Every structure is written in C-alpha cells, then in structure tokens.
Amino acid sequence: MRIVIDGQKVPVNVRVSRDLLMTLKAMSQTLHWRITYDTANELVYIYSPNYVMPGSLDRPAPVIEEPASQRLLGKIICLDAGHGGNDPGAIGPSGTMEKDNTLAITLLLRDMLENNGATVVLTRDSDRNVSLPDASAGEELAARVEIAKDSNADIFISIHNDSFTGNTAVGTTTFHYGDPQSIKLAALVQKNLVTELGTKDHSSRFASFYVIRYTKMTAILIQAAFISNPEEEVLLSSIDGRTKIAESIFQGIVNYYKV
Numbered sequence: 001m002r003i004v005i006d007g008q009k010v011p012v013n014v015r016v017s018r019d020l021l022m023t024l025k026a027m028s029q030t031l032h033w034r035i036t037y038d039t040a041n042e043l044v045y046i047y048s049p050n051y052v053m054p055g056s057l058d059r060p061a062p063v064i065e066e067p068a069s070q071r072l073l074g075k076i077i078c079l080d081a082g083h084g085g086n087d088p089g090a091i092g093p094s095g096t097m098e099k100d101n102t103l104a105i106t107l108l109l110r111d112m113l114e115n116n117g118a119t120v121v122l123t124r125d126s127d128r129n130v131s132l133p134d135a136s137a138g139e140e141l142a143a144r145v146e147i148a149k150d151s152n153a154d155i156f157i158s159i160h161n162d163s164f165t166g167n168t169a170v171g172t173t174t175f176h177y178g179d180p181q182s183i184k185l186a187a188l189v190q191k192n193l194v195t196e197l198g199t200k201d202h203s204s205r206f207a208s209f210y211v212i213r214y215t216k217m218t219a220i221l222i223q224a225a226f227i228s229n230p231e232e233e234v235l236l237s238s239i240d241g242r243t244k245i246a247e248s249i250f251q252g253i254v255n256y257y258k259v
C-alpha cells in the first residue's frame with residue numbers, strides 16, 4: 001500500500017495492517033485530516049486541514065467526519081477467522097493462504113460492525129491457533145465454540161475460503177445448521193455476497209460443520225470463494241476483494257436486524 005500526503009507520495013511501500021489503519025484513523029480524527037482509500041490501487045490519500053486541493057485554490061479541503069451509526073448498538077457478534085497459526089487452511093495456486101484471507105476479512109468486518117455500535121468478539125485477532133499449537137483439530141474447533149459461548153454472542157460468523165482439487169471450481173456458499181434464524185441470516189449474507197462479488201451462487205444451505213453445529217446462537221459459516229481457482233484467489237487476497245466480502249457480510253447482518 002502506498003501513502004499520498006497532500007498530493008506527495010511517501011517513498012515507502014507499507015504492509016497494510018489493522019494497527020496501521022487504526023492509527024491513521026485515530027490520527028485523522030484528532031488532527032482533522034481527511035483520509036480516502038483507493039482500494040483498487042492500494043493507495044491511501046491523506047489531506048491535512050490546510051491543504052489546498054488543486055482546482056479549488058481558494059479554499060482548503062473540507063474535513064469529512066466519518067459517520068458513526070449506532071444501529072447495531074447492543075448486538076454482540078462473534079467473528080471466527082478460519083484456521084490460523086500452524087494451520088494455514090487451503091493454499092491457493094500462487095501460494096496465498098486461507099488463514100490470512102479469513103483474518104483480513106474478519107478485521108475489516110470487525111471495524112464496520114464496531115463503527116455501527118456492535119460489540120465484536122473475535123476467536124483470533126492475529127495469525128495464531130485459538131487453542132494451543134499442539135491441540136488436535138477437534139480441540140481447536142471446540143475452543144472457537146467456547147469463545148462464542150462465553151461471549152454471549154447474538155450471532156456467530158465463521159469465515160472461510162472454499163477449495164477443491166483442480167482449479168475450475170468457483171463460487172460462494174453460506175452454511176447454516178437448520179434453525180430458522182440461522183437460515184434467515186445465511187440467505188441474506190449469501191445474497192449480498194453473490195450480488196457484490198459477482199460469484200457463482202451455490203446458495204445458502206444446511207451443513208454440519210462443528211462450529212455452527214455446537215454454537216447455540218444464530219450461526220453461519222461462509223465459504224466466500226474458491227482459493228483453489230486463480231481468479232477467486234486474487235479476489236480473496238486483494239484489499240478490494242476482502243473489503244467487498246466484509247461489506248457484504250456486514251450488509252447481511254444489517255438486513256437481518258432490519259436496521
């Protein structure tokens with residue numbers, strides 16, 4: 001990602017992290033900077049309050065305050081970034097890993113939810129195992145369910161990438177474990193995902209994945225796209241694609257609560 005301050009490119013190429021984005025956001029609020037993101041080109045534009053935009057030489061750039069909505073106030077949402085630590089999940093043809101994509105999408109989604117008043121609990125917020133690194137796959141999944149239970153979450157969302165032998169399989173699927181509320185949320189999230197991403201619609205459907213089977217609240221598991229397909233791998237690993245996925249899930253939650 002490159003940073004452009006008052007029209008001047010900063011001569012460093014930085015790795016995007018939640019810390020960096022949160023720091024920029026906090027600084028922009030206290031210093032009244034205006035920040036815009038060009039996600040397609042991985043550019044962040046920062047304008048100081050006194051910067052005069054070319055073409056509007058008589059007045060400084062307006063300060064735009066980020067709208068803070070409280071429409072999800074009181075909702076507790078547990079987000080589960082699939083895999084992590086010594087479990088990379090599926091690996092794409094170019095070597096990108098499911099665990100990195102799921103975490104990045106989860107962190108973007110967390111910010112969107114928190115900006116709208118929700119309380120967000122994460123099963124992991126970094127590249128690590130949720131239980132101990134030497135735990136079995138079953139213990140790892142049980143640890144995730146335990147966090148959801150302890151958080152008293154209203155909604156549990158597990159985020160994954162799909163994968164298949166060969167590279168031709170494509171598309172999006174959202175799973176539920178059959179209760180009416182989860183069926184409803186899965187359908188809404190699925191609809192937003194395929195509309196926004198333009199991916200093949202495998203529809204929302206029943207599945208018995210451990211994390212949605214043993215969580216007692218409304219729970220869904222999202223296979224956002226196929227990391228085993230080169231085009232969908234790009235979608236999953238780009239800032240633009242990850243943002244679209246996070247926005248679609250966010251919109252599904254908003255639709256679910258009709259807020």
Ligand SMILES: [Zn+2]
Nearest residue numbers: 082089160161
């Ligand atoms: Zn997975």
